[in-house]
Amino acid sequence: MSESAEVMTFDNAAAMGLSRAEWDLIEKRLGRTPNLCELGIFSAMWSEHCSYKSSKKWLKTLPVDGPQVVQGPGENAGAVDIGDGLSAIFKIESHNHPSFIEPYQGAATGVGGILRDVFTMGARPIALLNALRFGDADHEKTRHLVGGVVAGIGGYGNCIGIPTVGGEVNFNKSYNGNILVNAMAVGLANSDRIFRSAATGPGNPVIYVGAKTGRDGIHGATMASAEFSDETESKRPTVQVGDPFTGKLLMEACLELMASDSVLSIQDMGAAGLTSSSVEMASKGGLGMEIDLDLVPAREAEMSAYELMLSESQERMLMVLKPDATETARAIFDKWDLDFMPIGKVTETGRLVLLKDGGIACDIPIGPLVDDAPEYDRPHHDAPTRPVFASQNLAGDKSVSAVLLEMIGHIDLASRRWIYEQYDSQVMADTLAGPGGDAALVRVHGSRRGLALTTDCTPRYVESDPKTGGMQAVAEAYRNISAVGATPLAITNNLNFGNPEKPEIMTQLVQSVIGMGDAARHLNTPVVSGNVSLYNETDGTAIQPCPVIGMVGVIDDVATAAGTAFTAAGETIFVVGQTANKTDGWLGASIYQAHYGDATIYAVPPVDLDAEERHGTFVRTHIVNGLITAAHDISDGGLAVAVTEMAMHSKFGAAIDAGDDAISHSWAFGEDQGRYIVTTQDAAGLAAAAATAGVEVTKIGVVTDRQELKFGAADTISLAALIEAYEGRLPALMA
């Protein structure tokens, strides 16, 4: 029996993750029962991964507009104006499930996929970042997963020659069975030369380029839309295999072709491969598409229509060319030794028609595939209220420096050097500040302008209070961009949650999107692209919710930027955003509380968006005019940890004084929001500028030329001891 004649039943649909209602809708829209290939296409397009069916209602509430926005959500990536007729084009995307099953290839193809999203828009990628979440440091799989993921990210980015300039890593037991691997790519293009994906011109040729199609990754989008279980290991064949060398050739060939004025529209073959690329191109153009599957370059013999359409083989693109451009394009792909194959044409029918072995393997209307994709308003409730943590000291009689020495080696605070030295952070020779600081700073090639880039989320805050946690992720990203002196422009988000069919998980999603939207509106950083990853659960246990923010900012002259390292002894150290008489701090949901306290989930530090904007504007204004010489936002671990990092990144120490009393643990390690540590040569000038701007600043000490930190009158610790603890933690884990 031929494939197209196979009669599908609801059991087949259920095995592909479709519900009874969705199956009924497919039959109704087709007026008949779908065949295997058609059912596969519906199930992929209606998967959570491709259709956003659980999150769409809430994603629509996010701000997406602003004068800086050149391209908002809906294309391969978002774009913002950075001046001089250039756009920064960027997006973040998850590859969580594949990376747990096969960490090297899962992470590598995550990087490859997000790079294709960016160069598909006509942008040359200039930077990569990543946001990683692993299980408990002591868990038996963690070491293997960290090693594999880091090697995979480096393996792809290093080879293709795009610098990995920043990112973040946390460890928590909720990720023991479901790690998070989110990769962000940033590129540059002329704003009037951005390529989009809507198919145009019936009769125009549809071209397949890149690597051949194999049997890898078949139905990966559906796997990414299901919970994990003990049987997940058996899904290893659904993990794609990356080839960064072919990715490099494809990137160069596409950028060369795009410069030749031949391309009408182009789409990366990412999740759901040829299915989503052909359907999205046709749907956005309001047109149809006819493809002869016998012409698709295949790596293996006798691949079925179903396999060809659902394969997620990497390094492939689909494009619509101008009718007379085929030979120009073919010559470019020949030069780069890549497959180039006209496989079909744009049609006026509004239908996706697939030919195979002389027959019709699929003939379905495109409208229902996209427009009728289910959209659910899943049940959710109010977020739980959390107790405020009242204690100011959990570590007994320990001195601040003794606590600091223990904290600085905490798995969530320790140096990430073991990780980022495996990434080429310098190729392209425009990385001015790489990993290890607040935001990375990458020069716009051939100019004085710079892009500041960061990824941020504090999952324990989101777990405690999803709305404030969503806000805080945006606020922290805003602070990181501001702390180098750059102006925040826009964000891309990666919403990682558990099973949205559970009201408590849906509550996390809804509340954090609301918080994120509030912050993005307030701070004028619209969301221009993003990705949703749900069903991050293993055997019914959900991850700590992790809505990651990737933010891009711009600075006009990179010479005016600041770093986190102290720059000169004798400079005055201030806290921006803190009143002078403050002697305590917010320890609830802090690293200090997690390290020394109980497992209770306490209330998080409040986020004041007005203050964030006021403080951020103050800091970047005075970085650029030179009054502030170094800056660091205060986040995990609080003020003492921020000061320590500034010292360890420099050749200088610091003497810190909180007034006449002994320094309290909560003052040193509290995680009150909206604050920065800054240094200046002109203490009076900074205080005066702060008064003018209505910003609270407090002098807390001076930079010294002694290789030590001093807290109050007599509590000192050598930088060497702190560095040993800070630098030793990850190598010890990975040894």
Next chain:
Amino acid sequence: MTLSAMRVAIIVFPGSNCDRDMMVAIEQLTSRRPALVWHKETSLDPVDLVIIPGGFSFGDYLRCGALAGRSSVMHAVLDHAARGGAVMGICNGFQVLTETGMVPGVLIRNAGLKFACRNVDLAVCDTVASPFTSGLAAGQHLTIPIAHNEGNYFADADELRRIEDNGQVAFRYVAGAAFGPANPNGAANDIAGVLSPNGRVMGMMPHPERAMSPEQGGSDGALFMSKALESLVS
């Protein structure tokens, strides 16, 4: 000859990824844009210096530099070197040079089995007469970044002795300001760069084109390359 009259060719293989960085660095020093030569070329216009840049030529498949070392343009590069022409290979370019035998030894996986991207400190060695070292003082220190997975220099004991005796070691990893062990990859005799017997061909793992200005984190790469270019024109 002045620096701006220098003719520099940069060989580009599929997978090269430091070709543009090197082009920009050479242009910064000479005010003249070097030629980018695609690997399928079979001849070279007359040039004063051929550079084989870093990257992952042919994906590093088979063995780093192995396929590039046998591509058609390399016959022209070998002819250029045979005529006494100057050739510099950086990182993957160094690997390509060892594959062709233009410089001695081989580069194997880093001792830590991990890619390593960071600053290293180098000492200039007392070498055979060479344009790549003559402008620098023996013992002079340079801080230049590395970024490689296969930079662990290896040669057998006899060959090591021979290249040491001949003054073919151009640079050695030494302790300095950079964080981490002085020798980042386990290289024999801490060798970071070597010369051909006549000093006209040099391969090195560190990337001077990434250390061209203080805002990149240092300008010792510019110092090294400007001295080499000046030696070549004089």
